[in-house]
Amino acid sequence: MEIGSQFKTVALVGRSNTPGIGEPLTALAACIAQHGFHVVFEAETARSIGATAYECVTPAQIGARADVAVVLGGDGTMLGIGRQLAPYRTPLIGVNQGRLGFITDIPISEMQQRVSQMLAGNFEREERTLLEARIVRAGQPIYHALAFNDVVVNRSGFSGMAELRVLVDGRFMYNQRSDGLIVATPTGSTAYALSSQGPILHPQLRGLVLVPIAPHALSNRPIVLPDDCNVSIQIIAGRDVNVNFDMQSFTALELNDTIEVRRSRHTVPFLHPIGYSYYATLRQKLHWNEHPSSTEDDSAPL
Numbered sequence: 096m097e098i099g100s101q102f103k104t105v106a107l108v109g110r111s112n113t114p115g116i117g118e119p120l121t122a123l124a125a126c127i128a129q130h131g132f133h134v135v136f137e138a139e140t141a142r143s144i145g146a147t148a149y150e151c152v153t154p155a156q157i158g159a160r161a162d163v164a165v166v167l168g169g170d171g172t173m174l175g176i177g178r179q180l181a182p183y184r185t186p187l188i189g190v191n192q193g194r195l196g197f198i199t200d201i202p203i204s205e206m207q208q209r210v211s212q213m214l215a216g217n218f219e220r221e222e223r224t225l226l227e228a229r230i231v232r233a234g235q236p237i238y239h240a241l242a243f244n245d246v247v248v249n250r251s252g253f254s255g256m257a258e259l260r261v262l263v264d265g266r267f268m269y270n271q272r273s274d275g276l277i278v279a280t281p282t283g284s285t286a287y288a289l290s291s292q293g294p295i296l297h298p299q300l301r302g303l304v305l306v307p308i309a310p311h312a313l314s315n316r317p318i319v320l321p322d323d324c325n326v327s328i329q330i331i332a333g334r335d336v337n338v339n340f341d342m343q344s345f346t347a348l349e350l351n352d353t354i355e356v357r358r359s360r361h362t363v364p365f366l367h368p369i370g371y372s373y374y375a376t377l378r379q380k381l382h383w384n385e386h387p388s389s390t391e392d393d394s395a396p397l
Contacts, residue, residue, distance in 0.1 A: 102214050104133045106152065106161035106185075108176050109140040110168030116192065117144030119203055120167055123190075124149060126207045127165075132214060135161060137176070158183025163366065165190065165210055170198050170286075174243040174341050181225055181241060181361035188213055188366045197285050197380055198223075200367060209368050218366040223282050223298060224322060225359040228340065232352050242340040243363070244283030246356050248328055248348070249275025249308055250336050256311060257333030264324050270331060273310040278303060278326055278356045285380075287342070293317045298373060303358070326356040 105127050109120045120140070128134045138151040157164055158180050166173050167190045177187060189199030190206045201209045212218075228246045230238040250257045259276055261268045279288040281296035284304055289295065293306035294317060305326065306317040320326070329351065330336050336348045348354075378384055 101216070102132065102162040104135060104161045105214065106135050106137060106157040106164040107140065107149075108137040108157075108164055108166045108168075108172065109144065110172040110192065111139050111143040113143075113168065113192070116167065117146070119192070119206070120144055121146060121148075123165065123167065123206055123210065126211060127214065130211055130214065137164075154179040158185050161185060163188060163214070166199065167203070167206070168192050168199065169194065170196060173198050175343070177223075177243050177363045178225070178241045178341070181359070181363050184362070184364060186220070186364040186366050188218075197376060198282065198365065200371065200376060213366055213368060217369050219369060219371050221298060221365050221367070222362040223365055224280050224301075225361055225363065226278065226280055226303075226356055227359040228278075228338075228354055228356045230338065230346060230348070230352055230354055232349065238346050240340040240344055241359055241361070242283075243280065244286045244341045245277050245279040245288060246338065246340055246354065247275060247277050247287060247308075247342070248330075248336065248338045248354055250333055254333065254335040257336045258331040260329040260331050261305070262327040262329075263320060265327075269315070271307060271310060271315055272312070273307045273315065275308040275336075276328060277306040277308060278328075279306065280322075283341075285377075288317075291317075294319065295377070303356075322358045324357070328354045328356070 107124055109116050124134050135150045135152045136146050138153055141151040163186045165188045173189045190201045191199035192203050226242040226246055228240055229236045256272045259271050277288045281298045281300050284296040288306045291306045291308050293304050301322045302319045303322050304319050307315045330348050338354050339345045
C-alpha cells in the first residue's frame with residue numbers, strides 16, 4: 096500500500112452518457128484503490144456506467160469529503176464539476192477524453208501512470224479564477240450564476256443587432272452595437288472569446304477580457320481589464336437578447352436588464368503532472384509550430 100501524500104479520498108467524475116467511458120473509469124478506480132486510496136464515484140457518473148462497487152456521492156458530498164477529484168471527459172465536464180466544487184476548493188485533475196482539452200491535460204493513454212504519480216504527491220498546482228454574475232431587472236436581482244470560462248450576452252440567430260451599454264466600476268465605457276459581448280476569464284480566453292478574435296490570457300494573469308461579437312464598428316476591439324473591476328452590461332435595444340454562463344445556463348433578457356459581472360471570491364485548484372507547460376498545450380491544441388526540431392525544449396533558456 097502506498098501513502099498518498101495529503102490525499103486519502105479520491106472522487107471520480109466522468110462525462111455522462113459517453114459510449115465506452117465505463118471501462119477506463121472502472122480501470123482507473125481499481126488502479127487508485129490498489130494504491131490505498133478510498134475511491135468514491137460522482138452519483139450521475141456511477142449511474143451512467145452502472146458502477147456499483149464504489150460509494151456514490153453528490154457533488155456537494157465530494158466537496159465535503161473528497162481530497163481531490165479526478166475528471167475523465169472533455170473541458171465541458173471539467174468546467175461543470177469545477178463550478179459545483181468551487182466553494183469547497185476541491186483540487187481537480189483532468190484526464191482528456193474530449194476533442195480539444197485545454198484544461199484536461201492528461202492523455203487517457205497515460206492516465207493510470209500519471210494519476211498515480213500525482214496522488215503520491217508529484218504534481219504542480221495552480222489556481223484558476225471564476226466569474227460571478229447576476230441579472231438585475233427594475234433594480235432587483237433575479238438570477239445569479241458562476242462561470243468558469245465566460246459570461247456571454249448575445250442576440251438570437253434571427254434578430255438584429257443588440258445595443259449594449261457597458262460600464263466598468265460605474266464609469267461609462269461605450270454603447271456598442273453588435274451581435275453580443277463576451278466577458279471571459281483567462282481560462283475562458285481560449286474558448287468562445289478566442290473564436291471571436293480575442294487575445295489569449297495566461298491562466299495566472301489577473302485579468303478579464305471583454306470581446307465584442309461581430310461589432311458594427313470595427314473600432315470596437317477586445318480589451319483586457321483588471322480582474323478586480325465590476326463590469327455592467329445594460330440592454331439598451333434589440334430583440335431576443337439572452338445571456339448564458341459557460342454556454343450552459345440560459346436566461347432571456349428584457350430591455351433595460353443589466354448583467355453585472357465580477358471575479359468570484361472562489362478559485363479552483365488545478366493539479367498538473369510535473370513538467371506541465373501551458374505553452375506546450377497551446378502548441379498542441381492550436382497547431383503552432385507543428386514540426387518542431389528535436390532540439391526545442393520548453394525549459395530551454397533564452
